[in-house]
Amino acid sequence: MRLTILGSGTNVHPTRAASGYLVHTDDTILLDFGPRTLANLLKSGVNRHRITHVLFSHYHADHFSDFITYFFDALIFTKYEGGARPPLTVIGPPGTKRLFRTLFATLPGFSHPPFAVYFKEVADRGFTIGKARITPRTVSHTQNLHCLGYRIEYGGKALAYSGDSQYCDSLVRLCGDVDLAVLDCSFPASRPNPVHLHAGQCGQVAKEAGVGQLVLSHFYPITERYNVREQAGEAFGGKIVVGRDLMAIKL
Numbered sequence: 001m002r003l004t005i006l007g008s009g010t011n012v013h014p015t016r017a018a019s020g021y022l023v024h025t026d027d028t029i030l031l032d033f034g035p036r037t038l039a040n041l042l043k044s045g046v047n048r049h050r051i052t053h054v055l056f057s058h059y060h061a062d063h064f065s066d067f068i069t070y071f072f073d074a075l076i077f078t079k080y081e082g083g084a085r086p087p088l089t090v091i092g093p094p095g096t097k098r099l100f101r102t103l104f105a106t107l108p109g110f111s112h113p114p115f116a117v118y119f120k121e122v123a124d125r126g127f128t129i130g131k132a133r134i135t136p137r138t139v140s141h142t143q144n145l146h147c148l149g150y151r152i153e154y155g156g157k158a159l160a161y162s163g164d165s166q167y168c169d170s171l172v173r174l175c176g177d178v179d180l181a182v183l184d185c186s187f188p189a190s191r192p193n194p195v196h197l198h199a200g201q202c203g204q205v206a207k208e209a210g211v212g213q214l215v216l217s218h219f220y221p222i223t224e225r226y227n228v229r230e231q232a233g234e235a236f237g238g239k240i241v242v243g244r245d246l247m248a249i250k251l
């Protein structure tokens with residue numbers, strides 16, 4: 001299994017794309033599709049038309065907005081450029097079908113794509129993509145918003161992605177004994193925010209869950225001024241990686 005970070009920043013950030021992570025199993029899976037991650041997908045060298053599954057944690061724009069550009073491109077590629085692509089499965093929390101039905105009925109050209117598109121709503125039950133085992137888990141983010149973290153197991157390795165999350169038991173369970181956890185490190189410990197983890201809490205989750213290696217990501221611009229590795233390292237003694245765009249990690 002291989003992870004490529006397409007975006008380690010947030011909605012508006014001068015040097016980082018917002019949330020997006022490519023996971024290579026026997027399929028090419030995308031976790032979230034935030035602004036500027038599509039440009040990094042092109043830079044990654046991965047054929048964008050081979051992506052078969054897009055998994056959304058939630059629909060805040062910093063996790064979602066490049067999907068629209070991506071899908072419009074896929075329409076042009078298949079309708080006018082003679083291109084072919086495999087079916088696309090879009091997976092996300094409850095509300096996913098309603099959101100995409102509305103979008104596809106409203107945005108010009110989206111209503112009858114010439115390739116198969118499936119929408120699937122998931123909550124706290126596992127499913128498979130090829131030989132990969134996916135476990136979504138509801139995490140606490142903002143009130144009245146269903147946010148999912150995802151755990152992906154493939155080839156004897158496990159990876160967890162927090163989505164956007166506060167510190168919660170559910171997140172610790174999601175990350176239990178994984179080889180690698182990518183956690184929402186929006187803010188430094190000294191500037192906490194109630195709906196996101198801060199760097200110190202990332203370390204705490206990693207320690208409690210017994211993760212192999214911790215990847216800090218989803219940085220707000222203010223967070224660049226602080227040593228988040230040191231802050232996370234106060235609780236967690238394992239390997240800590242400060243995420244950056246286009247970083248690839250093999251598991």
Ligand SMILES: [Zn+2]
Nearest residue numbers: 058060141164
């Ligand atoms: Zn969010």
Ligand SMILES: [Zn+2]
Nearest residue numbers: 060062063164
């Ligand atoms: Zn976010």
